Amino acid sequence: MIEVNHLYAGYEKDILRDVSFLVQKGEVLGIIGPNGSGKTTLLKALNQTLSKVRGEILIDGRAADALTSKEMAREMAVLPQHHQLSFSFSVEQTVLMGRYPYQKGLFKHWKVEDYNIVDKVMEQTGIKRFRNKLLLSLSGGERQRVFLAQALAQQPQILLLDEPTNHLDFSYQKNMLDALKEMSIQESLTVIAIFHDLNLASLYCDRLLLLEEGRVRAFHTPEKVLEGTKLSEVYQSSINVHAHPYFSKPLTNVVPSYTGNIEKVSVDPNYLDICSDRVYYHSPSPLKCYSSAVLHPGFGWYRHFINLHVDQSFNCENPVAYLEDYADEQGYQTYETLGMMTAAMVEDVCDKVIEGDGFRVLVVVTAGTSNAVDVIHANQHIQQAVPGTINTWIFVDGDLSEQAYVQSVMTATEAKVKAMVELNIRDDVSGTLATGTSTDSTLIGSTQQGKRLEYGGSISPLGRVIGRAVFDTTKLAIERYLKRRGEA
Numbered sequence: 001m002i003e004v005n006h007l008y009a010g011y012e013k014d015i016l017r018d019v020s021f022l023v024q025k026g027e028v029l030g031i032i033g034p035n036g037s038g039k040t041t042l043l044k045a046l047n048q049t050l051s052k053v054r055g056e057i058l059i060d061g062r063a064a065d066a067l068t069s070k071e072m073a074r075e076m077a078v079l080p081q082h083h084q085l086s087f088s089f090s091v092e093q094t095v096l097m098g099r100y101p102y103q104k105g106l107f108k109h110w111k112v113e114d115y116n117i118v119d120k121v122m123e124q125t126g127i128k129r130f131r132n133k134l135l136l137s138l139s140g141g142e143r144q145r146v147f148l149a150q151a152l153a154q155q156p157q158i159l160l161l162d163e164p165t166n167h168l169d170f171s172y173q174k175n176m177l178d179a180l181k182e183m184s185i186q187e188s189l190t191v192i193a194i195f196h197d198l199n200l201a202s203l204y205c206d207r208l209l210l211l212e213e214g215r216v217r218a219f220h221t222p223e224k225v226l227e228g229t230k231l232s233e234v235y236q237s238s239i240n241v242h243a244h245p246y247f248s249k250p251l252t253n254v255v256p257s258y259t260g261n262i263e264k265v266s267v268d269p270n271y272l273d274i275c276s277d278r279v280y281y282h283s284p285s286p287l288k289c290y291s292s293a294v295l296h297p298g299f300g301w302y303r304h305f306i307n308l309h310v311d312q313s314f315n316c317e318n319p320v321a322y323l324e325d326y327a328d329e330q331g332y333q334t335y336e337t338l339g340m341m342t343a344a345m346v347e348d349v350c351d352k353v354i355e356g357d358g359f360r361v362l363v364v365v366t367a368g369t370s371n372a373v374d375v376i377h378a379n380q381h382i383q384q385a386v387p388g389t390i391n392t393w394i395f396v397d398g399d400l401s402e403q404a405y406v407q408s409v410m411t412a413t414e415a416k417v418k419a420m421v422e423l424n425i426r427d428d429v430s431g432t433l434a435t436g437t438s439t440d441s442t443l444i445g446s447t448q449q450g451k452r453l454e455y456g457g458s459i460s461p462l463g464r465v466i467g468r469a470v471f472d473t474t475k476l477a478i479e480r481y482l483k484r485r486g487e488a
């Protein structure tokens with residue numbers, strides 16, 4: 001455990017002012033903050049390499065300045081930002097130097113135990129294969145791993161790291177931090193590391209210490225410290241925070257001030273192209289999409305939109321690959337393509353443009369109701385994945401909040417249900433009024449330009465337009481479907 005109380009430290013004058021925090025054994029603490037905020041100075045103060053220090057630093061309850069340098073080296077190892085070591089040593093010799101604090105007696109020599117530990121840490125850091133190479137002949141990232149191995153060879157209780165992922169490529173950053181995290185959990189190694197990459201800090205640290213001009217601005221879990229307004233203030237830069245897709249950890253995005261000449265893009269029915277086998281919409285620039293599509297569901301930016309007709313009996317093990325192949329054949333980049341499928345005849349597609357106050361909405365619907373379901377009697381249906389039958393595309397020329405995306409889906413669903421009720425579409429199994437079909441799909445795609453639209457609920461300006469346009473197009477598309485089947 002390391003406890004810091006009212007620490008003042010610096011050079012000619014104090015850089016750190018009234019810094020207090022406590023790190024538990026086995027904890028990973030990230031130190032973050034802008035350039036010059038005092039991060040390295042704090043590590044130097046912890047490591048007792050600064051002369052001008054006031055306040056208290058306790059290591060497992062003992063005052064750090066009362067420890068001998070050998071005791072200190074067994075407690076704490078440092079991976080500095082810059083190394084002054086001679087590069088004429090081999091990798092193994094360099095790592096062995098980490099064992100100095102354990103040498104005893106007058107005639108110093110390495111023991112078997114030293115070599116075993118060096119072997120282990122070289123394995124952990126992935127440097128064994130160049131153990132006999134000179135440091136001089138290694139890349140910056142390889143050297144960084146050698147110095148980490150040297151620090152680990154010291155077998156410290158506490159590891160101080162100044163930008164440990166400096167020089168490391170993406171995969172080695174992950175490997176190094178995974179290894180450190182594992183050591184903190186398995187071996188109760190306490191890790192205190194400076195991070196410039198706030199996302200890595202968020203993912204790997206238990207707590208973060210945010211420094212601002214030598215003072216603690218925040219000391220808490222990543223969720224509490226990495227908060228958009230606070231970060232934007234401290235870093236004096238526009239920073240946006242969002243959720244990690246797999247973990248409950250915040251991630252940060254820089255919002256550039258310079259965006260170049262962004263081409264004005266609109267939504268336009270002229271971009272629609274309808275053939276017998278598909279409806280295709282091509283946007284000149286990617287749209288921010290939120291959808292339940294087969295190819296690229298969820299949030300993402302896409303410019304090619306395919307609603308592909310397949311037979312009702314279509315049974316494909318990998319519909320995503322099927323749509324990717326289709327996009328590829330058509331010459332669309334798959335990473336820019338969003339794809340849905342439908343058993344409805346796509347020539348019966350209906351579209352409608354409605355101008356809102358300062359924004360525009362285009363709705364495109366294909367519909368079939370052979371697998372109509374009343375959601376409250378859905379348990380009477382056997383589960384089977386049949387190709388989507390009411391596919392709704394809603395393109396908006398506006399700047400939607402994420403809330404507006406979700407509310408737009410709600411509003412569109414309400415409008416679709418209303419159209420089905422008006423046409424008396426029934427669930428064949430229960431005989432009751434249907435609320436949808438079993439595989440309907442919805443897309444909201446927005447230019448994210450022009451008028452800011454915070455809400456998409458039924459009585460918001462956007463919701464009103466979506467509600468009307470989805471109702472009209474869905475109703476017309478179902479009528480065409482029924483007519484084709486002779487049921488109208």
Ligand SMILES: Nc1ncnc2c1ncn2[C@@H]1O[C@H](COP(=O)(O)OP(=O)(O)OP(=O)(O)O)[C@@H](O)[C@H]1O
Pocket residue numbers: 011012015033034035036037038039040041042
């Ligand atoms: N040896 C030194 N002598 C005098 N002032 C120093 C010395 N080292 C650093 N400073 C000053 O102390 C302040 C804090 O520096 P420090 O290196 O701790 O910041 P940092 O947060 O680690 O910055 P960076 O993100 O750029 O690495 C800076 O204003 C710096 O100029």
